[in-house]
Structure formats: structure tokens, C-alpha cells
Amino acid sequence: MLYIVPTPIGNLEDMTFRAIRILKEADLILAEDTRTSAPLLKHFGIENKVFAHHQHNEHKAVSEIIKFLKLGQNIALISDAGTPAISDPGFLLVRESIKEGLEVQCLPGATAFVPALVNSGLPNDRFCFEGFLPLKKGRQTRMRTLSAETRTMIFYESPHRILKTIDEFILYFGGDRSASISRELSKLYEENVRGTLTDLKNHFENNPIKGEFVFCVAGCPD
Incomplete structure (x- = not known):
């Protein structure tokens, strides 16, 4: 087995x-x-x-x-x-x-994206898990495709790329798109930041960026 x-x-x-x-x-x-x-x-x-x-x-x-x-x-x-x-x-x-x-x-057990999705406050009856976006080749193509995605989208991201990714999401999804970022899930300094993509950008430009990040973004409005 x-x-x-x-x-x-x-x-x-x-x-x-x-x-x-x-x-x-x-x-x-x-x-x-x-x-x-x-x-x-x-x-x-x-x-x-x-x-x-x-x-x-x-x-x-x-x-x-x-x-x-x-x-x-x-x-x-x-x-x-x-x-x-x-x-x-x-x-x-x-x-x-x-x-x-x-x-x-x-076995059933821990995984980061499920609690991040549930506590994001975004629709979770239908969602798509994207994991880590391509670093270079295919990244912009993926972004353009996802700009029309109507389901809640879930991404993983590293600390040193989180601000760049937020900027790209604002470019392709719009700064007023609802989103949530969870970091250090289940740990002592767990943090869940919710708001628009612009709100998230402002928050992480002015606060320490540490830990592993799960990024949930609302789907495109019908």
C-alpha cells in the first residue's frame, strides 16, 4: 500500500x-x-x-x-x-x-488552501486552484486567461514575489477586485488580510512580509 x-x-x-x-x-x-x-x-x-x-x-x-x-x-x-x-x-x-x-x-488532513479559502469570505461553492503561477514563460498568458475566470481563484506565492504578484493582479483583474491573503496559517502569527487588491497592496507595502502566502481572488463578475 x-x-x-x-x-x-x-x-x-x-x-x-x-x-x-x-x-x-x-x-x-x-x-x-x-x-x-x-x-x-x-x-x-x-x-x-x-x-x-x-x-x-x-x-x-x-x-x-x-x-x-x-x-x-x-x-x-x-x-x-x-x-x-x-x-x-x-x-x-x-x-x-x-x-x-x-x-x-x-489520508485527509492539513492543506493550506482550504482554510485560506473558507476564511477569505469569498464565494467557495465553486473555485479553481492555480497553485504557483509560472515564473516567466506563460505567466502573462495565464493572467490574461484568468482575468475572465468567474470562480474564486486560489494561488500560492512566496514572500519575495507577493508585491509583484499583487501589482500584476491589479493590472489584469482591476484594483477594486475583492481578495484575501492568508499567511502563516495555523501558526502563532497567522494573519488574514481582506479587502480589494488595492487594499492588500497598501497593507503589504507598509507591513512585514514573512511566511508562506495563500492568495484568494474573487472571480470576474458576470
Whole structure:
């Protein structure tokens, strides 16, 4: 069995009992960064074998992992935070495991965009998750396409690009478009800033920019 195991995005109390049990029982744990996962595993008394599985080695490692699964091994995949395969490594391994007829189970658990969407106050009955926008090639084309999107849009962004992204959103969506930015979700200094895109620009031009950001933008009015 391949288990996809979400881990907390900040607060360790968000780890589920089932996730702890699966990680303790697994024959092997695949971690995006073993150094990042080490404190988490130590905190919950998990001492299983851990190997790195990240975007730089996943294509080479997938065939070897498939072999272990076919031998009856139970393998658990975790990312640095949140649910694997959501803007993190994992999709390739899941796809290839399914192709080989192997069992795959994804546990429910922490992921950043769901709480950000729910507490944004924007419509959440229909939405589109965009993750990280392309850094260069295709970025402007994506922006133009999304300018006509009527569903609430969700993006991930890094601190050093957040002001640039806000400026681009104002250019393509208009400064009066409603939006919300959540950062440091579930952590001590969690912050949720709501208003128009212009309001958000003013806020982050005058306040510290730290942490991981989830950006929710209202869809284009009908």
C-alpha cells in the first residue's frame, strides 16, 4: 500500500491520530526533505526508515519504489508540510502506482488552501486552484486567461514575489477586485488580510512580509 500522509502546515496539533499510526507502521517513509521532517517524526516518536523523495530525484526513484510496493511493503509519502502532490512532489508516484495496479490511499488532513479559502469570505461553492503561477514563460498568458475566470481563484506565492504578484493582479483583474491573503496559517502569527487588491497592496507595502502566502481572488463578475 502507498499511503499519502498530510502533515501539519504549522501547528503540530493538526497531525491526525491516523497519520501518526500509519507513519509508525510503514516499512518506509518518503520525505520531501528529511531534515525538515526529522523534528516532526521525532516529536511523535516515529523512528522508521526515512528516504528523501523530492522533485530532483522522483523520476529516478519511482521505479525502485514501485518494486518495494510490489514486494508487499507499506510506504508512506510525506511532504515538508500539508498534503503531498498539492504543489509538492507526489503526483508522479501516485500515477505510476495506479498504473501498476497498486493500492493507493490518501489520508485527509492539513492543506493550506482550504482554510485560506473558507476564511477569505469569498464565494467557495465553486473555485479553481492555480497553485504557483509560472515564473516567466506563460505567466502573462495565464493572467490574461484568468482575468475572465468567474470562480474564486486560489494561488500560492512566496514572500519575495507577493508585491509583484499583487501589482500584476491589479493590472489584469482591476484594483477594486475583492481578495484575501492568508499567511502563516495555523501558526502563532497567522494573519488574514481582506479587502480589494488595492487594499492588500497598501497593507503589504507598509507591513512585514514573512511566511508562506495563500492568495484568494474573487472571480470576474458576470
